[in-house]
Amino acid sequence: MSRYVLERVQLSAQNHPKRHAAVSCAIGGLLVAATSALSVIQRSETVSWPAVIAVAVIGGGAWAAAMAVFVVRLQRRMKPLPPETDPARVRAARRLMRNGELGPDPETNALAVRMAEQLQSIPRWKKFTTTAFLCTTILGVLVTAPAISDGEVGKSVFYGACTLFPLLMLTVGRARLDRHHRNAAEIRRAAEHRTNTEAER
Known part of the structure; x- marks a missing residue:
């Protein structure tokens, strides 16, 4: 495999x-x-x-x-x-993009920059996603609370898990995506700086 x-x-x-x-x-x-x-x-x-x-x-x-x-x-x-594209190089480029740093291989660096451009081309829709996740979380709380008060363990666990997911996406998921976007911008700046430096030599 x-x-x-x-x-x-x-x-x-x-x-x-x-x-x-x-x-x-x-x-x-x-x-x-x-x-x-x-x-x-x-x-x-x-x-x-x-x-x-x-x-x-x-x-x-x-x-x-x-x-x-x-x-x-x-x-x-x-x-x-x-x-x-070589899948091994895709993995290496993703690692560079995730860290926001260029590596020693020019081809992998170029691929990382291109992947950073792809990431930044995707619209974030922050207001929409925040509203959607908040509404889903509130709805989950409204459904979970009666199940807990009625002592229904199975329903409480199920609805609680469904409520926790959008909350995690809104907090942990959003923070991780923000970090990826910062690193993508950083690696593009690093690549541009390296190109300008080499052109001045």
């Missing part, structure tokens, strides 16, 4: 955005459908299976369709890496 699975997936996703969106969003839609069905079953033991299936299909299908459009649009904003 290849050591560079993630890097190969990245290259394939950038060069075949529609196929990548179809596969990844189908998997995500199935997870949302399963979560929706489980939530309905936990809320009522007398709910009919057709109703459960309908909720799962509508919830999972809507999520998958919306995310497919979103993913394709994001991928199209990027200038994809060449499909023949």
Whole structure:
């Protein structure tokens, strides 16, 4: 099995955005459908299976369709890496970009700069994502609190986990993404400085 699975997936996703969106969003839609069905079953033991299936299909299908459009649009904003790019070099370039520092290999440095440009080309939509995560967290608290007060352990754990995820995305996820963007800007500045220095020699 290849050591560079993630890097190969990245290259394939950038060069075949529609196929990548179809596969990844189908998997995500199935997870949302399963979560929706489980939530309905936990809320009522007398709910009919057709109703459960309908909720799962509508919830999972809507999520998958919306995310497919979103993913394709994001991928199209990027200038994809060449499909023949060495996955090992992609991993090394990602490490440089993550640290915000250039390395000794010029080709890897150039690839890191290009990946930094890709990252910075993606819109952040900070206000929208912050509002969405806050609303999801508040909704989760409103659902979790009654389950805790009623002593329903299973529901409390399930809803609590669903509430914790958007909260983590809003805090830890946002902080990590901000750091990646700072390092991407730093490596581009470092590359520009090195180019200017070499041109003056």
